[in-house]
Amino acid sequence: MDLSTAVKVSASGLRAQSLRMRIIAENLANADSTAPTAGGQPYRRRVASFRADLDRASGAETVKVQSIDGDKTAFQRTYQPGSPAADAQGYVLKPNVNTMVEAADMKAAQRSYEANLNAIEAAKSLTMRTIDLLK
Template sequence: MDLKTSLAVSASGLRAQSLRMRVIAENLANQDSVSRTAGGDPYRRRVVSFQAEVDRANGGTAVKISSVDADKTAFTKVYMPGSPAADAQGYVLKPNVNPLLEAADMKDAQRSYEADLNAIEAAKNLTMRTIDLLK
């Protein structure tokens, strides 16, 4: 694998993990959001899916974002009869965002991002050493 291909593969990983971290941050920001209407659905957690994509021009396998989908897990009900978002029985639906799960996903995305940065740094260092040898 040449330098250009390795940088392209690492850059695709950086873009994918960056989007994943933005979606996780959005999930965390909306973990307490409820519906604006009585009995309506609150914010629904979003999940990023990836897939491998082979670049036939340079032979590298890059990361492609296949979709950003809503998580279909159930909402939790909390009894809050005074809330404007409460249904007829006084229950409010809370988002299906689990802060512990989001923190674990964020840590995983962060480590993957760091691994891609390290791969780019290693490619840069190898290039610089090669240039030094040619002098």
């Protein structure tokens, strides 16, 4: 694998993890939201799925977004009869976002992002050393 292919693979990883962190941030921002209408559906947690994609020009396997789907887990129900989002029985549906899971996912995405960034920096450093040797 040449250095440009390595950079291309790492750059696709950077884009994928950046998208993953953005989705996690959206989930965290909506963790305490409620439905806009009485008895309505609150925010549904979103999860990104990725797939390997062969770049025919370079022969490198890059990362592509396969889909961004809503999490199918059930919403939490809390009894809050005075809330404008409460249904006829007084229950409010809360988003299916677990902040501890999101924090762990964010940390994993950050580490993956940093690893891809370090790989790009290593490829850049090797290129610069090669240029210096050729002088």
